[in-house]
Amino acid sequence: EPEVTQTPSHQVTQMGQEVILRCVPISNHLYFYWYRQILGQKVEFLVSFYNNEISEKSEIFDDQFSVERPDGSNFTLKIRSTKLEDSAMYFCASSELQANSNQPQHFGDGTRLSIL
Amino acid sequence: RKEVEQDPGPFNVPEGATVAFNCTYSNSASQSFFWYRQDCRKEPKLLMSVYSSGNEDGRFTAQLNRASQYISLLIRDSKLSDSATYLCVVILDTGRRALTFGSGTRLQVQP
Numbered sequence: 025e026p027e028v029t030q031t032p033s034h035q036v037t038q039m040g041q042e043v044i045l046r047c048v049p050i051s052n053h054l055y056f057y058w059y060r061q062i063l064g065q066k067v068e069f070l071v072s073f074y075n076n077e078i079s080e081k082s083e084i085f086d087d088q089f090s091v092e093r094p095d096g097s098n099f100t101l102k103i104r105s106t107k108l109e110d111s112a113m114y115f116c117a118s119s120e121l122q123a124n125s126n127q128p129q130h131f132g133d134g135t136r137l138s139i140l
Numbered sequence: 141r142k143e144v145e146q147d148p149g150p151f152n153v154p155e156g157a158t159v160a161f162n163c164t165y166s167n168s169a170s171q172s173f174f175w176y177r178q179d180c181r182k183e184p185k186l187l188m189s190v191y192s193s194g195n196e197d198g199r200f201t202a203q204l205n206r207a208s209q210y211i212s213l214l215i216r217d218s219k220l221s222d223s224a225t226y227l228c229v230v231i232l233d234t235g236r237r238a239l240t241f242g243s244g245t246r247l248q249v250q251p
Contacts, residue, residue, distance in 0.1 A: 059239070066244065080238050113181075115183055126189060131183040133183045
């Protein structure tokens with residue numbers, strides 16, 4: 025079964041440093057997403073991406089965050105200057121292009137980001 | 141009112157039991173509903189979409205009650221492998237795709 029893959033599985037970074045999280049969505053999917061889950065809390069939406077642009081973003085997704093599809097397969101999340109509160113599990117997801125929004129999103133196994 | 145609300149549990153049930161979870165959502169205009177399961181420190185995995193007429197997938201049955209704005213999940217003949225956190229997930233606004241997650245209900249099936 026096709027799956028979303030994420031790298032690295034664990035990233036440890038000093039506060040203030042930039043970090044890039046990488047994702048390879050399922051190959052025939054055209055919608056891509058980033059979510060995060062702080063330890064012990066619920067999964068929260070960050071951003072969705074379609075046709076090379078952001079289609080939705082949450083209040084969490086401020087100017088420190090950016091997303092990019094640098095080539096035909098990768099989808100990245102960059103955090104410019106990390107803060108302690110950015111420590112979380114970051115999940116990438118993708119879904120098919122359909123007219124309605126009922127298409128389920130399939131999640132990668134996440135990148136655990138630890139900010140020191 | 142929280143956007144998507146679930147009883148956190150835990151629900152401790154013996155193998156073979158039937159267990160039901162409920163979830164309420166805040167926006168009456170919401171159109172898309174899902175149940176995901178999440179094992180400890182793992183990614184959410186889609187269990188099933190929830191359709192207006194209710195739907196069943198093996199031992200799992202999902203129901204939607206639009207008038208009361210709640211969704212339910214029924215698990216019959218519980219297995220040890222059903223032990224996980226069950227996440228109620230809603231797309232709250234028409235035309236959007238952002239998933240809004242509940243905090244999850246933890247299920248522990250005991251031998």
